[in-house]
Amino acid sequence: MSMNVDLEPAVLTVSEVTRYIKDLLESDLLLRDLWIRGEVSNFSRSTAGHIYFTLKDEEASIRCVLWRYVAEEQTHLPADGQAFILHGRVSVYEVQGAYQFYVDLVQPAGVGALYLQFLALKDRLEREGLFAPERKRPIPPFPRALGVVTSPQAAAWRDILHVLERRYPLVEVILAPALVQGPEAPRQIADAIRALNRETDVDLIIVARGGGSLEELWAFNEEVVARAIYDSRVPVISGVGHEIDFTIADFVADLRAPTPTAAAAAAVPNAQEYKATLQRQGGRLAESIQRQMAGEREDLRYAQETLLRLSPRAGLERYRLRVDDLGRQALSQIEQRIALQRERIRSRTLQLTTLNPQATLERGYSITRRVDTRVVVKSVVQVAKGDRIGVQVTDGQFEGTVD
Amino acid sequence: MSEEKPSFEEAFQELENTVERLEEGDLTLQESMALFERGIELVKYCAQLLDEAELKVKTLLPSSGEGYKLVEYPDEEGIS
Numbered sequence: 001m002s003m004n005v006d007l008e009p010a011v012l013t014v015s016e017v018t019r020y021i022k023d024l025l026e027s028d029l030l031l032r033d034l035w036i037r038g039e040v041s042n043f044s045r046s047t048a049g050h051i052y053f054t055l056k057d058e059e060a061s062i063r064c065v066l067w068r069y070v071a072e073e074q075t076h077l078p079a080d081g082q083a084f085i086l087h088g089r090v091s092v093y094e095v096q097g098a099y100q101f102y103v104d105l106v107q108p109a110g111v112g113a114l115y116l117q118f119l120a121l122k123d124r125l126e127r128e129g130l131f132a133p134e135r136k137r138p139i140p141p142f143p144r145a146l147g148v149v150t151s152p153q154a155a156a157w158r159d160i161l162h163v164l165e166r167r168y169p170l171v172e173v174i175l176a177p178a179l180v181q182g183p184e185a186p187r188q189i190a191d192a193i194r195a196l197n198r199e200t201d202v203d204l205i206i207v208a209r210g211g212g213s214l215e216e217l218w219a220f221n222e223e224v225v226a227r228a229i230y231d232s233r234v235p236v237i238s239g240v241g242h243e244i245d246f247t248i249a250d251f252v253a254d255l256r257a258p259t260p261t262a263a264a265a266a267a268v269p270n271a272q273e274y275k276a277t278l279q280r281q282g283g284r285l286a287e288s289i290q291r292q293m294a295g296e297r298e299d300l301r302y303a304q305e306t307l308l309r310l311s312p313r314a315g316l317e318r319y320r321l322r323v324d325d326l327g328r329q330a331l332s333q334i335e336q337r338i339a340l341q342r343e344r345i346r347s348r349t350l351q352l353t354t355l356n357p358q359a360t361l362e363r364g365y366s367i368t369r370r371v372d373t374r375v376v377v378k379s380v381v382q383v384a385k386g387d388r389i390g391v392q393v394t395d396g397q398f399e400g401t402v403d
Numbered sequence: 404m405s406e407e408k409p410s411f412e413e414a415f416q417e418l419e420n421t422v423e424r425l426e427e428g429d430l431t432l433q434e435s436m437a438l439f440e441r442g443i444e445l446v447k448y449c450a451q452l453l454d455e456a457e458l459k460v461k462t463l464l465p466s467s468g469e470g471y472k473l474v475e476y477p478d479e480e481g482i483s
Contacts, residue, residue: 142412152462161460169456170411175476176463195463199471271453274415278446278453281422285442288425292435 015094022092025099031090036062036101037109038086040078053078055086055101063100064088074106075213083109108215115214118221122248125223130230131251137235139255139266140203145172146267147196147205147234149189151180156210156239156260163261168268174200180209185219190228197233205232206267207249208239208260220247229253239263358394367392371399411452418445 012020025031038055045051049068054061064078064086071077078084087105092098125131146164150157152175164171176192179185189207196202207229209217219225220240229236229252238253239260250256257263357367368377371388383389387402409417421442425435460476 142410142415144410144412147463161458165458169458170452171458173458173460173476174463174473175460192463195465195471199463200473271456275450275453278415278418278450281418282443282446284422285425285439285446288422289435289439292428292430292432296432 014097018092018094018097021099022094025090025092028090033089034087036086036088037083038062039081039083041080043078043080051078053080055084062090063093063098064103065093065100066103066106070104076106076108078106085109118248121221121223121226122251125226125248125252130226136254139235139237141269143171143202143204143268145174145200145202145204147174147176147193147200147202148208149176149178149192149196149205150208150260152177154180154210156180156208159210159259159261160206160208160239160264163264164268167265167270167272169271171268174202179219181212181216181219186222186224189219190224193225193228193232193236197231203234204267205234205236206239206260206263207236207253208263209241210260211242211245217241217245217247220249222248225249226252237263237267361392361394409448411449414445414449414452418442418449421445 036055038057038061041054041056041061043051043053049071051066051068051071053064053066055064056062066074066078076084078086085107086101086103087107088101088103090099090101093100129135148157148160150160157175161173164173174196176196178188178192180189193205193207196205207220207225209220217240220238226248229238229249235254236252237255237257238247238249239257239262240247240249241259243258246256255266257266361367369375369390369392370377370383371390375382377383377389383402385402388399389402390397390399421438424430425438425442430438461473462476463471463473466472
């Protein structure tokens with residue numbers, strides 16, 4: 001019996017051998033955790049939401065499964081004719097006796113290459129100095145004319161217009177339309193930046209695009225765009241994608257804004273803030289002038305007081321009183337003197353009256369004068385024989401001749 | 404105001420200078436009054452600019468020849 005057993009070949013059921021194969025595959029370290037690159041075909045989705053496709057290259061193909069719950073977590077889904085790099089494990093679908101690749105991560109095959117390209121360009125341009133901080137130009141505080149390079153169909157453009165309208169409607173906006181994704185985009189974006197520089201007098205440019213996948217934002221990683229930004233005469237603000245997205249354009253731009261909306265807000269001042277500032281300035285003007293006027297008024301009052309104090313009028317007043325006094329004194333002295341004189345005159349008159357020759361004459365004396373000289377004759381020697389003499393008495397005179 | 408209306412930036416800058424000069428002092432009352440009046444004029448002018456401004460938008464499009472042309476936005480070619 002045991003010999004029979006030993007001699008007879010072991011016969012396994014289909015299930016047994018299939019499980020054996022399955023165990024073998026699942027215990028293999030490589031097959032449990034591997035990346036496979038290939039092109040997708042025969043893409044189909046079951047009613048339950050699971051995805052089935054074939055991954056192939058020139059010489060082989062492998063059946064792939066993407067369970068619905070895994071598919072829901074992917075940012076990219078396989079699509080026919082496109083190359084992908086898939087992560088997963090190899091196992092066996094026992095019902096069909098087929099080994100399959102159970103996918104848990106889907107990446108477009110291009111991404112790796114693109115990312116390498118991105119790093120290489122970034123490195124090259126950085127070494128060339130396109131990102132140098134000292135090369136960043138300041139954003140004008142009050143842009144007069146603002147160029148916007150974006151797609152007018154996109155939400156980004158609406159967002160930008162809305163922000164500009166609300167914050168600073170004084171700015172003149174010049175839209176330079178450009179496709180912002182696809183093979184034409186890099187050239188169009190670069191041309192738009194150059195045209196704004198050449199054809200208009202904008203003093204600031206925004207380059208913007210809303211959020212999207214790495215491929216959708218790819219135009220902003222192209223060298224031609226980086227060069228156009230670098231060569232721009234006026235400063236450039238980039239607003240590409242979301243906060244987390246960094247593109248070459250962001251590195252070259254004079255200012256990187258995280259989104260188109262943020263780019264618009266960074267481009268112009270906020271008029272509402274300026275209204276408040278204007279009010280403050282008006283207040284400062286008024287305060288300043290009031291302060292000076294109060295000062296001037298104070299100075300004026302002081303000067304007035306000083307003037308009054310130093311005025312000759314006060315002195316004059318004193319002098320006038322003094323003059324009055326002196327006048328009065330003088331007057332009384334004069335009056336006294338006049339009285340005195342009058343008294344003297346009276347006494348002299350009395351004296352004179354007593355000394356009057358007339359009185360003497362009346363007492364019987366007479367006055368003899370030479371007629372020729374009218375000299376009073378007081379001595380005999382004054383006259384000679386024949387001289388005519390006049391004799392004055394009380395009531396007149398008579399003449400005679402000396403014998 | 405000068406013949407060509409100054410931009411908001413120019414007017415605002417002049418206003419700031421005016422306020423500073425006035426606050427520095429060292430001016431005759433007459434000079435100060437002149438500055439004050441100019442300042443108030445500038446405040447009004449700037450506020451008016453902000454209040455009355457309407458966003459002007461143009462589109463720069465390649466023209467049929469070599470160059471470009473500026474058209475009002477939204478333009479007749481239907482970009483809106």
